[in-house]
Amino acid sequence: MLPTKAYAAQTAGAPLGPWQIERRDPKPNDVLVDILYCGICHSDIHFAHGQFPGAQFPAVPGHEIVGKVVQSGSAVTRHKVGDIVGIGCMVDACRHCVECDDGEEQFCAGMVGTYAGVEDGKPTYGGYSSRITVAEDFALKISPKLPPAAAAPLLCAGITLYSPLRHWKVGKGSKVAVIGLGGLGHMGVKLAVAMGADVTVFSTSEKKRADAQRLGAHDFAVSTNPETFTRLAGKFDVILNTVSAKVDYNAYISTLKRDGTLVLLGIPDGPVELDAFGLLFRRKNLGASIIGGIKETQEMLDFCAEHNIVSDIEMIRMDQVNEAYERILKSDVRYRFVIDMATLG
């Protein structure tokens, strides 16, 4: 179901038109970026499989983009030709609402998604592509300290974990748990450890124990072992749930300390069921978080450069994307696929 050129050509009756449209010429505040690498996010798969409401095809997924500026508009001041920049899930926003004013563009009603968005009346196309035109304010600076391929997943997976860690004030000595050690979870462990937290990984089996330790986790708990929840009762300030499948939220809430928060980053199909008494008796919270604002994404990238944090990646060719999708659906990736865009024929 990958919306490649071949896929689009096969789509019965679908016009080939829109996705073949040339990138618009940069406006005065735009930069034109040659894409070097693009990470594969689970959202790309949902989107390509038509599981997003309103998804239109043909389309180009990809919102973990690292590339080189090859052209910049006359009014551009933040980037110059030759700079390595990153582009995440957004390419623009309204810029004058309270969310934009607060640097929380991800919540702006006029936010333009990197793909499947609409900009100047035209669809936006993502990072599985050779080039992208983007407003300079939505291109992030990538430090030369960061290897560009492994930095690509920071643009979505990285900020998705960094933002809630900051929002819920994780710092030295905080007790943090990460549910699920995948593309998101492994970034959560690295970032929380770098922030000085005491980090526990919850996983469904023993399989990833060694990896969790290698990534810096201080504890590893098998969630299918009932003793886990007795042992860890009342321990955590913040739990980041990176798993979209339904899990026993009440069991995890029992491992929060007073005023702790279970933060949902993966959202299940159907309603979440909670025993509210579990929240009541230590004033616990259920929250959720989605990526982060532009300023915070830059802060995250700078933090990663300072702490030598990138994603663990497996580099693939463009013609391996369908196979990569299948492997992601089987959780067979440690921990993020990145497409080498030089392989895009």
Add this chain to the structure above:
Amino acid sequence: MLPTKAYAAQTAGAPLGPWQIERRDPKPNDVLVDILYCGICHSDIHFAHGQFPGAQFPAVPGHEIVGKVVQSGSAVTRHKVGDIVGIGCMVDACRHCVECDDGEEQFCAGMVGTYAGVEDGKPTYGGYSSRITVAEDFALKISPKLPPAAAAPLLCAGITLYSPLRHWKVGKGSKVAVIGLGGLGHMGVKLAVAMGADVTVFSTSEKKRADAQRLGAHDFAVSTNPETFTRLAGKFDVILNTVSAKVDYNAYISTLKRDGTLVLLGIPDGPVELDAFGLLFRRKNLGASIIGGIKETQEMLDFCAEHNIVSDIEMIRMDQVNEAYERILKSDVRYRFVIDMATLG
């Protein structure tokens, strides 16, 4: 089902012993209090009706107590004979755990409930009674500015609303909603208005609109009118849900602004069902809160004295308690029954 002396006498086979036990003599740090007034909390009804796990009878409910100190132990420093004091839901706690150290005794695992608790190996008996012995630290000072009868409900209903308003940082200009205008809700309106918030009352019908306005609410919204949720979309920083019955949490969450919190004070039977996407797209939260700590309860009483806040009460005689219970179950009280303990024969 009210556990009066008559009820106890009628209880087949139940020993009359325990509840007839004399109050223990005050220890050096205790005060003996003549109870003047006791509010009726909905919890009392649940308890009297055997709906609390582990409830034992005979028992004496009541945890909204105002009385006069008639005797004080040799080590008592906070209260003297003749002082008017209040006693809420707790009469002691372990005093050395992290919850106690933080002034959050309500979350102490060793917290002793005012009734149905165990202290020195004996059951505790609540405020539908002539006297109570209590550790001086758990007796609160009631300002002479506060009328003692109408102050009684502050000890539970008052702190139940005050604590979350403070915890979730309500202040001047905050947008606050209160779901349900009953014994809890009417205190929430008065307190939030006094804190400078812009307050909306959600109610199931028009019936309480005038009352809401009289109490200081700035807006009144009928929750059974679907337009309500469109009109108020994205408005509130904090919503205090005082209703125990199941309500449409998702609809209320839609009226929160970014980073807003729906706080459950009433807990429904069975699980709470949530659409987690409703939390995700503006990083909203679901929380819960139960009474408050001793220091905060004193702060609340002082705040009420400063702002002339008491409960709207209907005074009853002791022999009207069963009738009051029935009226509470029909929501036929504006807004709190208080027993005049001088009528206890």
